[in-house]
Amino acid sequence: MSDSSLIREITLPTGKTLKVQTGLFINNEFVEAIDGKRFETINPATEKVITTVAEASEKDIDRAVEAATEAFENVWQNFDGQKRGQLLNKFADLLERDSEELAELEALDNGKTYQMAKTIDVKAIITTIRYYAGWADKIHGKVIETSHDKFTYTRHEPIGVVGQIIAWNFPLMLLGWKLGPALACGNTVVMKPAEQTPLSALKAAALIKEAGFPPGVVNVVPGFGKIAGAAIASHMKIPKVAFTGSTLVGRSILKAAAESNLKKVSLELGGKSPNIILEDADLEQAVKWAHMGIFFNHGQTCCAGSRVYVQEKIYDKFLEQYKDYVLTKKVGDPFDNETHQGPQISELQFNKIMNYIDIGKKEGATLEMGGERHGNEGYYIKPTIFTDVNENMKIMQEEIFGPVVAIAKFKTVEEALEKAHITKYGLAAAVFTKDVTQAIKISNSLKAGTVWVNCFNLLEPNLPFGGYKESGIGRENGKYALDQYTEVKTVVINLDVKM
Numbered sequence: 001m002s003d004s005s006l007i008r009e010i011t012l013p014t015g016k017t018l019k020v021q022t023g024l025f026i027n028n029e030f031v032e033a034i035d036g037k038r039f040e041t042i043n044p045a046t047e048k049v050i051t052t053v054a055e056a057s058e059k060d061i062d063r064a065v066e067a068a069t070e071a072f073e074n075v076w077q078n079f080d081g082q083k084r085g086q087l088l089n090k091f092a093d094l095l096e097r098d099s100e101e102l103a104e105l106e107a108l109d110n111g112k113t114y115q116m117a118k119t120i121d122v123k124a125i126i127t128t129i130r131y132y133a134g135w136a137d138k139i140h141g142k143v144i145e146t147s148h149d150k151f152t153y154t155r156h157e158p159i160g161v162v163g164q165i166i167a168w169n170f171p172l173m174l175l176g177w178k179l180g181p182a183l184a185c186g187n188t189v190v191m192k193p194a195e196q197t198p199l200s201a202l203k204a205a206a207l208i209k210e211a212g213f214p215p216g217v218v219n220v221v222p223g224f225g226k227i228a229g230a231a232i233a234s235h236m237k238i239p240k241v242a243f244t245g246s247t248l249v250g251r252s253i254l255k256a257a258a259e260s261n262l263k264k265v266s267l268e269l270g271g272k273s274p275n276i277i278l279e280d281a282d283l284e285q286a287v288k289w290a291h292m293g294i295f296f297n298h299g300q301t302c303c304a305g306s307r308v309y310v311q312e313k314i315y316d317k318f319l320e321q322y323k324d325y326v327l328t329k330k331v332g333d334p335f336d337n338e339t340h341q342g343p344q345i346s347e348l349q350f351n352k353i354m355n356y357i358d359i360g361k362k363e364g365a366t367l368e369m370g371g372e373r374h375g376n377e378g379y380y381i382k383p384t385i386f387t388d389v390n391e392n393m394k395i396m397q398e399e400i401f402g403p404v405v406a407i408a409k410f411k412t413v414e415e416a417l418e419k420a421h422i423t424k425y426g427l428a429a430a431v432f433t434k435d436v437t438q439a440i441k442i443s444n445s446l447k448a449g450t451v452w453v454n455c456f457n458l459l460e461p462n463l464p465f466g467g468y469k470e471s472g473i474g475r476e477n478g479k480y481a482l483d484q485y486t487e488v489k490t491v492v493i494n495l496d497v498k499m
Contacts, residue, residue, distance in 0.1 A: 006030045008051045012104055013335045020105065022053045024060055024222065025205035027067035028215035034059045039224070041198055044111035044343040045334055045378045053198045056223030061190065061231040064219040068161040068188040069237060071216030076188050077158055081137030088133035088183060090211040095126050098207065102200055106172055107334040109199045111343040111379070112297060114335050117172075124461070125176030125204075128477070131461040132180030139185055139482060141489075149496040156486040158186035159264065163232035163241040165225070165253070166201075168194035168345050169300040169401075174244050175201055177476045179218065180461070182242075185485040190219045190238065192229055196345050198222035225249065233257055240264040242484065244302075246399070247425075247470050254473075266474030266484040268302065268466055270399040271427030274420035275305035275456065276442065278413070279313040281432035285454065287321045290405075293430060293456035295329065295383055298341050299403035300349075302471075303428035305456050307396060308407045309416050315409040319387065322407070323369055326383045331374045343379040344402060350379040353402035360386050360395040365406065391422045399425070413438070417445055426468025430456050449475070 006023035022038075023030035031054070038052040056064075095102065103118035112121070141154030162182045166174040171193060182189050193201035205220040221228055229249075233241055233256035240263055243253045247269040257263045275293050277286045293305025310318045329340035344350045357371045370384030384404040389396055395406055410416040420429060429448040433439050443451040449467040452458060459465060459477075466475035474484050 006032065006054070010051055010108070012108060013045070013333065016104070018101060018104065020051065020199055021202045021206055022051055023202075024054045024056055024064070025202060025208075025218075025220040026060070026064045027219070028209045028213070030202075030206075033057060034063070039195065039222075041109060041196070042346065043108055044345055047347070047378060050108060050199070053202070053222050056192070056221040056228040058227065058231040060221055060223070061228055061235065064190045064221050065161055065235055065237050067216035068190050068219055071214055072158070072160055072188040075214045076217050077186050079186070081139060081184075081186075084184060084186065085133040085136035087211055087213055088129050088136060088180070091207060091213070092126050092129040092133065094207040094211055095122070095129065095204070098203070099126070102172060102203060105200045105203055106197075107342075109197045110168065110171060111334055111345060113339050113342050115337055116297070121170055121172045124170075124173040124459070128173070128176035128180045128461040132184040135181075135479070135482060136184040139486065146492075149494070151493040151495055153491050155489045155491065156185075156482075157489055159240045159485060159487055160187060161238050161240075162187045162189050162485065163235065163238040164189055164191045165229050165232060165241070165243045165245070166191070166193055167245045168196040169297060169302070171197040171200050172204065175204055176461075177481075178242055178244075181481040182485050183217070185482055187240070187485055188217050190221060190232060192221050192223060192225075192232055195222065195224050229253075230256060234260040236261050238263060240485070242266045244268040246270050250472070264484075266476075267472040268474075268476055269427070269470065269472040270425060271302045271304065271467065271471050272307060272397065272399055272423045272425045273303050273305050273428040273430070273448070274416075274446075275308045275430045276410075276416045276420060276432070277308065277310045277314070277318065278431070278433040278435070278438065279311040280434045281314075282434065282454070283314060283318060283321065286432040287318065287325050289430075289432070289454070289456045290322065291325055291329070294405040295326070295341060295403050296457050298344060300345060300401055301457065302399075303450065303457065304401075305428075305430055306400060306405055307420075308405060309410050309419060310407060311416075312409045312411055319368070319407060323385065326369065326385070329383070331380055331382065341383065341403060344381060345379070347379060349401065350381065353381055353400055353404060356395055356398070356400045356402070357384055357404060360389075360393065360404075360406075363393045363395070365389045365393060365395060368407075370403070391419055397423055413442065417442070421447055424470045427466075427471035428452070
């Protein structure tokens with residue numbers, strides 16, 4: 001079946017029509033699944049079907065791995081870094097050229113606003129791919145002095161075929177975070193996008209082909225986690241798997257990797273990030289950043305600042321201003337430029353969030369605002385604020401992944417730090433204060449992979465991102481991500497050692 005026969009025409013809420021690829025992308029061709037199965041992808045703003053997409057099975061993962069293996073062994077590992085960098089830059093050029101369409105697909109399939117998709121998600125994948133294009137010819141080992149009668153050095157070599165499984169909350173950005181370092185290091189990739197959001201990944205796959213990447217270097221195989229994802233995690237010909245998603249699924253990935261070929265694993269998992277606001281903070285800025293910390297991307301952010309701790313002297317004033325500020329942000333159509341918050345990703349996620357809201361009320365927390373559906377169509381939830389919470393409550397311990405924040409007060413910094421560390425997560429944290437010394441001390445004390453000072457959710461491709469505790473293994477982004485995609489080889493040459 002040809003690439004063109006798998007193209008479907010879809011209509012945006014604006015009336016604009018787009019042609020989208022709906023096949024599996026294997027060996028630079030869009031193909032149907034071997035068993036012919038397809039699944040629906042849903043517009044979360046309307047709860048209606050956008051289109052259907054080919055559904056990968058274990059057999060499809062096998063042929064994607066075979067294509068990636070062939071490409072790695074015979075082509076890609078022999079490309080020098082400069083050529084890899086040129087192709088990555090060409091890919092970034094094409095992403096930039098088609099940025100409007102990519103943002104439209106992201107808004108339609110995911111429910112995030114078009115403005116956010118274009119200014120954050122699409123921009124993020126472009127800058128990340130360009131960043132790693134620059135690294136492609138700078139990945140090298142070093143000479144290590146041992147003794148005069150030996151010459152020793154290290155080489156940083158690609159691992160081979162890399163399996164990558166990404167989440168639905170930032171489809172394009174996460175695709176860039178995974179593809180960039182893997183390809184720069186000389187690996188080939190079998191990528192499974194989330195089943196909720198396959199369309200932007202398939203568009204990116206078409207641009208991979210247009211950019212001139214050899215067949216088999218990148219393979220994109222939409223499908224379900226329990227089938228396609230599990231096949232990647234346990235595949236004997238995949239020596240490395242990278243996953244972004246929940247801690248629960250991360251455990252199953254780690255277990256499958258251990259029980260198969262003991263593959264290398266990097267995991268970017270859940271969070272329950274504390275946001276500590278001291279009494280000397282710039283209150284207006286703290287309110288705005290705390291809002292972004294949790295309601296950014298509708299609360300569907302692994303590092304969301306879902307626990308806000310405010311020093312008791314300013315607590316009442318903060319809460320009043322915070323509620324007022326939340327009311328200024330529009331919930332609605334992702335394609336309306338005035339909208340700040342769109343729908344949650346799916347009915348499953350909507351129900352999960354509403355269940356947590358019910359639990360919070362039953363546990364005795366005070367519902368300050370929100371806590372109910374917005375409108376009659378789409379998976380919309382009103383921004384929700386709880387107060388009078390304690391650390392034993394589920395809404396303070398478990399990742400909700402929605403527009404729900406719990407605000408608590410504290411007396412001393414020591415108390416705030418104790419509360420901040422009471423969960424199993426350690427992905428991110430924030431502190432707001434005008435005292436630089438205090439900011440540094442608190443930042444150094446927080447057990448989190450990222451600490452923001454007087455801001456929240458600011459990410460860059462050159463800054464490492466990952467978690468402590470049960471928030472993951474390894475780091476995304478920056479030079480640190482390259483370590484996740486290379487093997488280090490030591491070479492010892494005998495110059496004059498006699499037996």
